[in-house]
Amino acid sequence: MHDKHDHDHTHLHAHLKGDAKHTHSFTGRKQSVLAWALGLTLSFAGVEVAFGFLSHSLALISDAGHMVTDAAALGLALLAQVIARRPPSPRHSFGFGRAEALAAFVNGLAMLCVVGWICYEAVLRFSSPEAVHGDTVVVVAVIGLAINVVVAWVLSKDKESVNTRAALVHVMGDLLGSVAAIAAGAVIYFTGWMRIDPLLSVLVSLLILKSTFGVLKDSYHFLMEGVPQQIDYLQVGADVERIPGVLSVHDLHVWDMSPGQPALIGHVQIEHLDQWPSVLRAIKKMLLASHGIDHITLQPETTAMAGLHQGDKTH
Secondary structure: OOOOOOOOOHHHHOOOOOOOOOOOOOOOOOOHHHHHHHHHHHHHHHHHHHHHHHHOOHHHHHHHHHHHHHHHHHHHHHHHHHHHOOOOOOOOOOOOOHHHHHHHHHHHHHHHHHHHHHHHHHHHHHHOOOOOOHHHHHHHHHHHHHHHHHHHHHHOOOOOOHHHHHHHHHHHHHHHHHHHHHHHHHHHHHHOOOOHHHHHHHHHHHHHHHHHHHHHHHHHHHHOOOOOOOOOHHHHHHHHHOOOOEEEEEEEEEEEEEOOEEEEEEEEEEOOHHHHHHHHHHHHHHHHHHHOOOEEEEEEEEHHHHHHHHHHHHO
């Protein structure tokens, strides 16, 4: 005998006429972008790791470390996009769009760890420089630079996903690492000055930090259900209260259900409930036109109802 709740739940997630068009899943996202980037990165990561250690170059090892981290980041990003395509379920009614932001946050933390390790190794190398094979470093770094340029170009085609942006930060950091490795190898080959190797490694790491902190900030803000950056929360409330028939707005919340898909809930106080249909239509039209918000859930309250709620709170 089946449980009364064991039935098709798709109608519960359905969006009828007048509802928001957001489907809580990313059916339009192309995983091919990340798949190509992952394949290119993995194809060279092993080679660069091997030659990095063989040539004793910290600049090349740091670049190799970036490549390995890039591969992990791209794999995680690809997995997150696959998960984000899943439709809502009885246990996850909002869908799985936050998987992308979670992956971006994890990728940012991983990049901080890589930067920390590189800086630690660089400090050791300053006091005790190691002999580096400059010619080998230049050749391998040039190949790595070419691959990173291709991967960055592929990732730049997906501008919507914060997760892909996080993966792109990894690749751009690796691209800078390749340039630094080429420069370090050339200086060592022509002058024999070994300390250029850890010096450039630290410089690249500091440059990467800025982009990494940006990704961490954006993904953290999204995971904490912060108000979307492009939306002025106070202005939204003020605009709703300007709608004819609206007396006040309270318990107002604005957040991103998934990247680029803002949602709003709140209580709207009006004189009479029979005003609500026309007031709601006006609010929806304004929110979509002025703030780009179409996923809206509002509860009407009359003056008498609001007074009753206030009385309940005092007991």
